[in-house]
Amino acid sequence: MFAADALRETPALLKLDLYCKGARLDASCTEGGIAGRGLLRTRAGLGSGLEAVLPGGLWTNIPVLEPFAQRSPYTIRREGDGLWLDYAGERLAALTLSPRPAWYDAQTGSGKPMTRVGTLQGTYLGVYPAKVCDYWVEQPEKTNCHFCSVGLNLGVDDASEKSVEEVLEVVRAARRESGITYVDFNTGHYEGDTYLDILEPYLRRIKQETGLLLGVQTPPHHDLKRYDHLRALGVNRVSFCFEIFDRARFREVCPGKDAHYGLDRYLDAIRYCATLSSKGPSSEPWVTNGEIIAGLEPPESSIRAINWITKVGAIPTVCVFRPLRGTDYEDLDPPDAEALVPVFARLYDACMLAGLPIGCAPNIHVSLVLLPEECASLSSRRYYLQSLKLAAMKTVFGAQYRRRLRRHDPPAPRA
Numbered sequence: 161m162f163a164a165d166a167l168r169e170t171p172a173l174l175k176l177d178l179y180c181k182g183a184r185l186d187a188s189c190t191e192g193g194i195a196g197r198g199l200l201r202t203r204a205g206l207g208s209g210l211e212a213v214l215p216g217g218l219w220t221n222i223p224v225l226e227p228f229a230q231r232s233p234y235t236i237r238r239e240g241d242g243l244w245l246d247y248a249g250e251r252l253a254a255l256t257l258s259p260r261p262a263w264y265d266a267q268t269g270s271g272k273p274m275t276r277v278g279t280l281q282g283t284y285l286g287v288y289p290a291k292v293c294d295y296w297v298e299q300p301e302k303t304n305c306h307f308c309s310v311g312l313n314l315g316v317d318d319a320s321e322k323s324v325e326e327v328l329e330v331v332r333a334a335r336r337e338s339g340i341t342y343v344d345f346n347t348g349h350y351e352g353d354t355y356l357d358i359l360e361p362y363l364r365r366i367k368q369e370t371g372l373l374l375g376v377q378t379p380p381h382h383d384l385k386r387y388d389h390l391r392a393l394g395v396n397r398v399s400f401c402f403e404i405f406d407r408a409r410f411r412e413v414c415p416g417k418d419a420h421y422g423l424d425r426y427l428d429a430i431r432y433c434a435t436l437s438s439k440g441p442s443s444e445p446w447v448t449n450g451e452i453i454a455g456l457e458p459p460e461s462s463i464r465a466i467n468w469i470t471k472v473g474a475i476p477t478v479c480v481f482r483p484l485r486g487t488d489y490e491d492l493d494p495p496d497a498e499a500l501v502p503v504f505a506r507l508y509d510a511c512m513l514a515g516l517p518i519g520c521a522p523n524i525h526v527s528l529v530l531l532p533e534e535c536a537s538l539s540s541r542r543y544y545l546q547s548l549k550l551a552a553m554k555t556v557f558g559a560q561y562r563r564r565l566r567r568h569d570p571p572a573p574r575a
């Protein structure tokens with residue numbers, strides 16, 4: 161177990177430890193229902209918990225529903241108007257619930273609760289616009305990734321079909337009330353590689369009408385030229401979740417992905433997309449992410465994945481395995497946080513050494529993963545020159561982005 165002082169002094173360590181251990185909710189929190197954003201099961205198959213902001217301004221999603229969280233040394237307790245995080249019976253830190261916007265209780269014009277069209281994950285909007293991933297309905301046997309909860313979510317917390325108009329309505333509400341800067345679209349696998357065809361009408365309209373930053377997380381399309389098209393459309397991020405770098409373990413954990421794509425197709429798409437940043441509209445930033453799950457393969461293998469991703473010019477997204485209720489892996493133990501510290505330290509080091517543009521996008525706080533820039537305090541190395549370069553990029557990019565938004569959303573004329 162980490163010392164309480166280490167957790168107080170290093171918010172990244174606290175965020176990591178909470179992913180691995182979860183927290184118990186004291187009765188003082190649950191009487192009258194939990195406030196904040198509630199406990200919506202979020203997309204991407206790894207979220208389930210309480211959206212909160214830790215000391216140091218780190219947004220997170222704390223597991224509270226799973227059995228492992230009931231054994232956690234952390235307890236969340238209400239005292240007066242405030243929430244506190246206790247650790248092994250000792251008060252550790254104040255906790256702030258992520259704000260619940262008014263649109264969370266509103267409906268679209270078509271009568272759907274807006275949270276069944278999109279939900280906030282930290283400070284961005286996540287949308288899973290299409291039907292359930294085909295691996296969940298494959299015959300004669302499902303071939304879903306064993307950690308995944310997407311097939312459990314759909315139709316429960318999420319609407320299965322969402323029109324472009326409905327999504328646009330929720331995007332506008334989230335922009336107006338929550339100040340989002342980024343919308344992330346996520347799909348599973350669809351027979352015939354139709355996921356990009358499904359997403360493009362949403363992407364085109366939202367970019368044209370709002371100018372917001374857009375991201376796409378789908379399996380790797382067989383026609384890599386489709387990513388040139390996304391780049392030209394103004395998409396800003398593509399993400400490929402291969403989850404596991406160890407080939408034998410990849411086959412075991414992700415049978416559908418292995419059968420339909422194979423690990424190499426994921427790696428080829430990442431390598432290809434990482435070359436596109438200099439090729440599209442210069443006003444639209446572009447990043448490529450390779451996403452893995454730490455805790456389902458040895459830490460050394462996760463580190464090899466991070467090294468590979470950064471070497472080709474992409475940015476790793478490293479999730480922490482969460483044995484969600486109802487999934488095939490619900491009875492597995494969550495990973496040991498201490499064993500994962502070197503993985504997240506390497507995440508920061510590898511991005512800084514490769515000169516990758518981390519932490520430059522305006523107002524993007526992610527609750528479901530530790531971002532590379534959040535891991536600086538886990539590394540013993542300092543990168544003064546690269547930090548200065550990133551600060552300058554952030555300023556330039558922020559100014560560019562605000563100018564663009566003003567064109568879409570001009571301030572009201574003076575009276």
Ligand code: SF4
Nearest residue numbers: 293304305308310348
């Ligand atoms: S591809 Fe795997 S992780 Fe993604 S939605 Fe399908 S089963 Fe879940």
